[in-house]
Amino acid sequence: MASAACAYLLGSIERHGADVRVGIDKRAMTALSGGHLAVDFASGSVPALIPFMTARFHLGYALAAMLLLTATVSSSLMQPLFGLWSDRRGALWLIPGGTMLAAIGMGGAAISPLYPLVLLLVLVGGLGVAAFHPEGSKFAAFASGRKRASGMAYFNSGGNAGYALGAFATGQLVVWLGLVGGLVAMAPVLLVSLALVRVVPNLSRLTPETGGTAFNRGDDRRRAMVLLGTVIALRSVAWFTLLAFVPLWVVSAGHSRADGNRLLFLMLLAGAAGTLMLGPIADRIGLRVTLVITQTLITPLILVFVYVGGVPGVLALMLVGVCVVGTFGVTMVLSQLYLPRHVGMASGLSVGLAMGIGGVAAVIAGAIADAVDLKTALTISALAPALGVVFCLKLPAPATRAQALATPAAAAVLPSARNVET
Numbered sequence: 001m002a003s004a005a006c007a008y009l010l011g012s013i014e015r016h017g018a019d020v021r022v023g024i025d026k027r028a029m030t031a032l033s034g035g036h037l038a039v040d041f042a043s044g045s046v047p048a049l050i051p052f053m054t055a056r057f058h059l060g061y062a063l064a065a066m067l068l069l070t071a072t073v074s075s076s077l078m079q080p081l082f083g084l085w086s087d088r089r090g091a092l093w094l095i096p097g098g099t100m101l102a103a104i105g106m107g108g109a110a111i112s113p114l115y116p117l118v119l120l121l122v123l124v125g126g127l128g129v130a131a132f133h134p135e136g137s138k139f140a141a142f143a144s145g146r147k148r149a150s151g152m153a154y155f156n157s158g159g160n161a162g163y164a165l166g167a168f169a170t171g172q173l174v175v176w177l178g179l180v181g182g183l184v185a186m187a188p189v190l191l192v193s194l195a196l197v198r199v200v201p202n203l204s205r206l207t208p209e210t211g212g213t214a215f216n217r218g219d220d221r222r223r224a225m226v227l228l229g230t231v232i233a234l235r236s237v238a239w240f241t242l243l244a245f246v247p248l249w250v251v252s253a254g255h256s257r258a259d260g261n262r263l264l265f266l267m268l269l270a271g272a273a274g275t276l277m278l279g280p281i282a283d284r285i286g287l288r289v290t291l292v293i294t295q296t297l298i299t300p301l302i303l304v305f306v307y308v309g310g311v312p313g314v315l316a317l318m319l320v321g322v323c324v325v326g327t328f329g330v331t332m333v334l335s336q337l338y339l340p341r342h343v344g345m346a347s348g349l350s351v352g353l354a355m356g357i358g359g360v361a362a363v364i365a366g367a368i369a370d371a372v373d374l375k376t377a378l379t380i381s382a383l384a385p386a387l388g389v390v391f392c393l394k395l396p397a398p399a400t401r402a403q404a405l406a407t408p409a410a411a412a413v414l415p416s417a418r419n420v421e422t
Contacts, residue, residue: 024143024144024150024151024154025143025144028143028202028203029143029151029154029155031196031199031202031203032095032136032139032140032155032158032203033140033154033155033157033158033159034158034192035096035099035136035158035192035196035199036132036136036158036159036162037159037161037165037192038103038162038188038189038192038196039098039099039128039129039132039133039136039159040129040158040159040160040162040163040166041162041165041166041169041185041188042099042102042103042105042106042107042125042129042166042189043071043075043125043126043163043166044163044164044165044166044167044268045106045110045166045170045182045185046067046068046071046122047068047167047243047244047246047247047264048166048168048170048171048174048247048261048264049067049109049110049170049174049179050064050065050067050068050244050247050248051247051248051251051257051260051261052174052179053067053115053118055257056179057115059115060366060370061245061248061365061366061367061369061370061374061377062363062366062367062369062370063115063366064244064248064366065245065362065363065365066119066366067118067122068240068243068244069359069360069363070122070123070126071122071123071125071126071359072126072356072358072359072362073123073126073356073360074122074124074125074126074127074129074130075127075129075133076130076356076359077130077356078127078130078131079130079133079134079349080134080345080349082094082130082131082133082135083134083138083342083346083349084342085134087138087341087342087343090135091135092139092200093200094131094132094134094135095135095136095139095196095199095200095203096193096194096196096197096199096200097128097193098129098130098132098133099189099192099193100128100193100194101124101125101127101128101131102125102126102128102129102132103125103128103186103187103189103190103193104124104125104128104190105121105123105124105125105127105128106121106125106182106189107182107185107186107187107190108121108124108125108183109121109122109125109182110179110180110181110182110185111180111183134345136155137152137155137332137343138343140154140155141343143155150279150280150283152279152329152332153275153276153278153279153280153329154279156275156328156329156332157272157275157276157279159328160268160271160272160275160325160328161269161272163268163272163325164265164268164269164271166185167264167265167268168261168262168264168268168269169185170182171257171258171262172261173185175257175258219341220339220340220341220342221338221339221396221398222339224338224396224398225335225338225339225346227391227394227395227396228334228335228338228350229349229350230388230391231295231388231391231395232331233357233358234385234387234388234391235295235298235324235358235384236357236358236361237357237358237361237381237384238298238299238302238320238381238384238385239320239324240358240359240361240362241358241361241362241365241377241378242267242302242317242320242378242381243264244362244365245365245366245369245374245377245378246260246263246264246267247260247261247263247264248260248374249374249378250263252374253309263314263317266317266321267317267318267320268321268325269318269321270318270319270321270322270325271321271322271325271326272325273322274322274323274326275325275326275328275329277322277326278290278294278322278326278327278329278330279330282327282329282330287330287334287398288334288392288395288397290327290330291327291334291392291395292389292392292393294323294326294327295323295327295385295388295392296386297319298323298382298385298386299382299383299385299386301316301317301319301323302316302317302320302381302385304316305317305320306375306378306379306382331350332346332350334395334398335349335350336350337398338398361381361384365377365378365380368380
């Protein structure tokens with residue numbers, strides 16, 4: 001199956017032309033989405049390993065959450081730096097290189113005999129994840145043409161599906177094989193990274209022509225990016241707490257670790273489906289409207305999961321996945337529109353630096369769970385997205401396409417005026 005996936009990835013951009021299309025370049029987007037699937041498959045293994053590492057090393061909630069914090073800090077705090085590198089020099093080799101490093105780090109962490117070594121290797125794997133995303137996101141933007149929300153939804157659907165599959169496959173392999181199953185799970189990721197090495201020369205043709213005058217520095221709307229980063233960070237407080245503790249919440253209710261990982265998979269799978277659904281919706285009703293609606297729903301849905309439980313709780317948790325994961329593409333497009341001169345850095349900020357706060361929040365929630373109980377920790381974290389709604393309502397409209405089309409470089413990365421103004 002892994003070899004077939006690699007062959008498909010290699011063939012996805014053959015005979016690809018150099019022109020940026022008005023619509024989505026499906027061959028290039030398939031290749032980029034496939035790489036995104038692979039690197040986030042590796043990233044998704046981390047929350048799946050938490051209940052097994054907790055049992056192996058006899059960890060409390062706070063120490064268990066350190067595993068997720070390590071992954072998010074390395075993969076998030078470094079993303080803006082890789083994005084700056086991408087903007088200034090271009091670094092297509094980060095796409096296969098980051099994927100390979102993610103596979104090596106996460107696979108090694110699964111079989112490490114000491115918890116500090118586990119954290120170190122997760123840190124290494126997280127750097128690989130950080131290296132892939134800004135460059136991959138930038139070229140996905142080029143491949144999207146003018147349908148940016150839809151194009152980035154397709155790109156993110158690969159990552160979201162990979163994260164969900166990584167959590168599920170790693171959890172099942174560890175149940176069947178022990179922690180060595182985490183190493184086995186990284187074999188397909190390593191194979192895809194080798195396939196991406198051969199794809200890089202073809203992807204370089206996606207780079208748009210940059211004639212005309214460069215953007216003025218004032219075209220970067222930093223205050224708007226700060227507001228958006230705050231929304232992402234508050235959303236991430238609840239999301240990363242769920243990633244860390246949904247399996248342990250299920251275990252605390254008397255179910256197995258495998259049951260906990262299956263519920264985690266359902267949440268992530270629903271999020272992957274939500275990406276494909278919400279991208280086209282955002283193209284129709286507007287980016288900010290889509291973000292406000294989904295952000296408003298997160299808090300009550302989490303409270304239903306915690307306090308009602310049962311089938312309604314499972315359905316509510318899946319809808320949380322739709323609202324959070326499904327809008328990753330929306331926030332990425334908004335960040336690129338707020339920082340049009342630094343598309344790579346914008347991508348790194350939208351999925352990187354702000355989300356690192358979520359990892360820190362998961363550790364704080366773990367400390368609360370150790371001191372009080374897990375139910376209290378989940379409840380407190382659920383309130384953060386409600387505060388984010390206030391900042392959502394303050395987000396300004398991005399620049400219209402008419403304003404941005406002063407240069408061919410701008411035209412290559414902006415969607416239609418109808419989508420940008422909302």
